[in-house]
Amino acid sequence: MNGQEDCRPSSVAVLGSTGSVGRQALDVAERLCIPVTLLSANRDTPLLEEQVRRFRPRICALGDAQAAASFALRVADTETKIYAGAAGIEQAISDCGAPVAVNAILGKAGLAPTLAVLRCGMRLALANKESLVSAGEAVMRAAEGNPILPVDSEHCAIFQCLEAGRRCEVKRLILTASGGPFFGYSADRLAHVTVADTLAHPTWQMGAKITVDSATMMNKGFEILEASHLFGIPPEQIQVVIHRESIIHSAVEYIDHAVIAQMSVPDMRLCVQHALTYPARMPGVVTELDLFRVGKLTFAPADEATFPLLPLAVSAGRAGGALPAVLNAANEAAVAAFLAGRLSFCGIFRVVGDTVAELDEARHESTLDGILYYDSLGRLRAEERIKGAFEH
Numbered sequence: 001m002n003g004q005e006d007c008r009p010s011s012v013a014v015l016g017s018t019g020s021v022g023r024q025a026l027d028v029a030e031r032l033c034i035p036v037t038l039l040s041a042n043r044d045t046p047l048l049e050e051q052v053r054r055f056r057p058r059i060c061a062l063g064d065a066q067a068a069a070s071f072a073l074r075v076a077d078t079e080t081k082i083y084a085g086a087a088g089i090e091q092a093i094s095d096c097g098a099p100v101a102v103n104a105i106l107g108k109a110g111l112a113p114t115l116a117v118l119r120c121g122m123r124l125a126l127a128n129k130e131s132l133v134s135a136g137e138a139v140m141r142a143a144e145g146n147p148i149l150p151v152d153s154e155h156c157a158i159f160q161c162l163e164a165g166r167r168c169e170v171k172r173l174i175l176t177a178s179g180g181p182f183f184g185y186s187a188d189r190l191a192h193v194t195v196a197d198t199l200a201h202p203t204w205q206m207g208a209k210i211t212v213d214s215a216t217m218m219n220k221g222f223e224i225l226e227a228s229h230l231f232g233i234p235p236e237q238i239q240v241v242i243h244r245e246s247i248i249h250s251a252v253e254y255i256d257h258a259v260i261a262q263m264s265v266p267d268m269r270l271c272v273q274h275a276l277t278y279p280a281r282m283p284g285v286v287t288e289l290d291l292f293r294v295g296k297l298t299f300a301p302a303d304e305a306t307f308p309l310l311p312l313a314v315s316a317g318r319a320g321g322a323l324p325a326v327l328n329a330a331n332e333a334a335v336a337a338f339l340a341g342r343l344s345f346c347g348i349f350r351v352v353g354d355t356v357a358e359l360d361e362a363r364h365e366s367t368l369d370g371i372l373y374y375d376s377l378g379r380l381r382a383e384e385r386i387k388g389a390f391e392h
Helices: 020-031 046-055 065-074 085-096 107-119 129-143 153-164 208-216 218-231 268-277 309-319 323-339 345-358 360-364 368-391
Strands: 012-015 036-041 059-062 081-084 100-103 123-126 170-177 238-242 248-254 259-263
Touching (some): 020 036, 020 268, 036 085, 059 065, 065 085, 081 085, 100 268, 107 123, 107 129, 107 323, 123 268, 129 218, 129 368, 153 218, 208 345, 218 238, 218 309, 309 323, 323 368, 345 360, 345 368, 360 368
Parallel strands (some): 012 036, 100 123
Antiparallel strands (some): 248 259
16 A cells, blocks of 8 residues: 555445445445445445445345345345344444444434444444434434544544644634535525526535535534534534635634644545544545645635524524424425425425424423434424425
């Protein structure tokens, strides 16, 4: 490895392997010659079969139990053992023997696997933001001081920048945001955007749900809550800055006013590589940064009036308890409805805001069972609002 210390893990588990981050994690593992012990996905897809045949994992787990049975028949000529259902995914994590797991499962379904990975003492490379948004306190307790390696570009950047000083010397965290496809739009103009408009992200190639969250700025609100849990920094010490070029992935300002930033081309594979090889570095799998081609870097404040989910997320995070779980649940329901043509883009703002306001009492519930209860109730209340908006 060009004289570098060989710091690669002996194997890796990739949860959510057919999604955008999961596919990139497999690309990194292949380039670094890291064996893949476990793959997981929700459904039986041609891509999952292709991944099983290409990476030859010892175990593959499908969240859909019925799909797992038919998938097992399709890959019966391989040595891969098939596990079924949500409980099967947790058991697969326990049985796989990998020292590190990349959790790239989308949404609420990623919480139980996050906790399962931590219970097994595995290193967690976390790309499932909902784990920390909905149940951050429980997740951090389960980590027991073992650092969670963030795979989000912003949190991976902050993780690296924090190595320049002590936590007591941190003045604030600076989360950069591309601004999504609707940067500079007025509220009136947002009222007419389509699904196709929303999915046309200017920089990142991501899954549909995350791309919508980027467009509404909810993704950045979630990232504030994630950063607060991951790094022990209160939300009021975290600032969002619009940075259209997506070259600075985030920064840390210290009390002496020094600002340490992490820069690279926008490519999630760098974050995956950092998580897999930490604390050492290895030759990169991504393109090197050409500052002359970049030319300039620009910055602007976030428009919280036009994109109200950003301040709503901060407010829910400050309130704590199960209120962030309500926020996440309502947002998942609203985004799914928007993608299905059942809700307008601005309707996402209304559904999420009204649901969080209705279930404000959730702030007083902090147990895991309570969080799961309010997650279900938040989805139910949001769906009721979506149905009412669609019928009218």
